[in-house]
Amino acid sequence: MLSKVISCGRLGIEGYLMRVEVDVREGLPMMDVVGLPDAAVRESRERVRTAMKNSGYVFPVSQITVNLAPADIKKEGPWYDLPIALGILAASKQLPMESLTDALVLGALSLDGSVGAVTGAMPMLLAARRQGVKRALLPAENARECACLGGVALYPIANLAEAVGFLRGEKQLECAVQPAPSEGAPEEEPTVDLANVRGQYAARRALEIAASGGHNLLLIGTAGSGKTMLARCLPGILPRMTEEEAMETTVIHSVTDGFRGGLMAQRPFSAPHHTASAAALIGGGRGAMPGEVTKAHNGVLFLDELPEYPRSVLEALRQPLEDGVVTVARANARCVYPANFQLVCAMNPCPCGNYGSRTQACRCAPHEVQRYLGRISGPLLDRIDMVVEMDAVPPEEVFSGGGAQESSRTVRARVEAARAVQNARYRGMGFYCNARIPAKRLEEMCPMTQEARELLALCMKNLHLSMRAYTRVMRISRTLADMEGKDIIEGEHIAEAASYRGANEKYWK
């Protein structure tokens, strides 16, 4: 007898609907799983058999064939256990066949019959919703994660017996509760707050500008000057995510980290270590899984100790920085992942970290400093709008500094206002913030007063700015004008913008 159960598979961060077909017929007792199962899927035979027995059901002594359709895609993971078990029960008449016709089933089985969680349930449920699935049985642990989806009645399942009881109509199950519809994502306190950062006025200001215009940022500072702390503050002052962004982000983290906390409110902050491989950063490996750049989608990618990253890894960053997406091609899969992140890098000014410090001696020879800085390629630097030198403040001075500092929340309100101006200006143009203005539209988007124009020319000449630096100064001054709500760029905007290129010209002559 043949039964069919609807289930879901996942390729990278895209889900697809599939069928688990189970045939039970007379013959030598055996069970075969076909349809390109991987080891985890094939092992489900043993889990399913034992779980059924331990839940008090009969595992048919017959010839069982399980087909995972479509049969041309590789199936991974243990979450076909529950659909296979239900399929066998239906095919062996322990469960009414029609109860399975419209329900999506997902879940791993443990030997005692309890149902275990699924990694990346979000994209699978999204695909099911698109295909018009109305109800779904899924592990209780995944219920909260997927409840925010809406449109699908979700039944959290704790064990095999519960699923069977529900499908037989013997047991009532509560639908997973959907959170009340809210404007945007729910408010959540940022984990690191700008209010806790002492001093570093220049870097604070730079961080706000970077957040307002979406500019990539490089922090240069001696060891212990607080570069990492500042970078961690960035997600907290970026504008809150729209519901669409929050959904994208949650889907990605559902797959990559097994995130199960419902819709994400905080923008992600991804900080891969400098020993990370290019595949870990960009994506790849078996199954072409998303990498750190995709995990940082809609958020911040933070590279600490920038010159320590292998050159090949940094060069691989150029495509996602340019396009906002990353293409991962492997022998068995080719995936395009979103990777629209803001890059924040941090580095020491020299290998020992004390170059430029007022109190610590730098132990590096001058050519060592040059070589250290030279590890960062020009093309990558080109994609970083702002370079900020952290103040080399001795620790005893750090704590003497001023009273209470502005909190992230206050700063974010200003950032959101500046972004609103940009969103209105760039509507329908294919880009959304000042950092993304295409070079050929820059002049048109950055009208200047006569004074500003003259000052810019003077800066080019006296501060030895390159042509590349010129466009960066324009973009940043555009953001500075937007922060004040001005349409025309004025002289003081240019003067301030130029100060974020000064360090760059000094270090990379």
Next chain:
Amino acid sequence: MTREDGVWLWLAMTPGLSAGKARELVEHLGGEAAAWNAGPDALERAVGRDLAARLLRARDPERINAHVRRCRAMGMTLITPSSPEYPPLLKGIYDPPCALYARGNLALLKTDCLTVVGTRRHTRYGEKVTRLLAGELASAGLTIVSGLAEGLDGVAHRAALDAGGNTIAVLGNGLDVCYPSMHAGLQEEIAHKGLLLSEYGPGTRPSKATFPARNRILAGCARGTLVTEAGEKSGALITAGLAVEYGRELFTVPGNIDSPASVATNLLMRTSAEIVLESADILQVLGVKAPLVAREEEAPATLNAEEAALVERIRQEPQSFDQLIELTGFSASKLNSLLTMLQLKGIIDQSAGRVYAAKTSLRTRD
């Protein structure tokens, strides 16, 4: 090229024979000609069997002449203790080089020389005083001698050239070798406007041993040595030590007592060095009359009230961005644009670690 020069060249080209030994040998045997004609026995008695054998092997007029022709073809002049060009002061040290290779203006070897050296890892302060002092002393007529190393050596040469003065670079490698590569342009410029000097023949690469040896020429050819900034292990200290040993004047510039880059110069000041607060201090000790050039008063740039207040703060002491915020109460954005404007007007300078300092020269004693 006289016969005596050839003899010195022979000694210079003998491997394993130190400059001190060579000088002793010539004195012992009673002059260059006697040394050339000395038999194996006499040489063996003077320097031992090994060296004598080497000396005899190297005593090959053909080879020496070929070397001279090669150097000439490369535009180098050979100077030995018997040449009239040989720096007179250098003859006075214990181990004067047997041969000097030179490119440029040989007349500089007869001028009043002052060696200016400093650390390769200098601070802004070190750069500032080196530039100022070397520039002023060069325009006062002293020839600035230095080692063309990275850091303050390069600053000293550059300052002398910029002031239209004379400079000699003493290298620790062959004159046709560029080291450090960042000073390739400066090296060429000095060959044209000043003088390049080295103890090492064409093609010699720099090594750990050549620099300390080079330092004795630095200390030996000048009437005094000025160390502008040096940390604990700076190579400039070798030069300073040699200058004292040779009985030359040693000058240092005081630095902050908490500045790692000034530790050694401050210590020298306590023990053996003359304190320099302005270029006149050096000129006075060396007895050189400076053509009194009135220090150029910079045309005051027009500043608005905010800029003027800021400059006032920075003039007192170099300040970091954070300190300036706390001192002046400006917002970060205001301060950023003010600082850019002041940089544009050439009034302040920014260095690593975002420290801002006023660009004007040292205050002179009234």
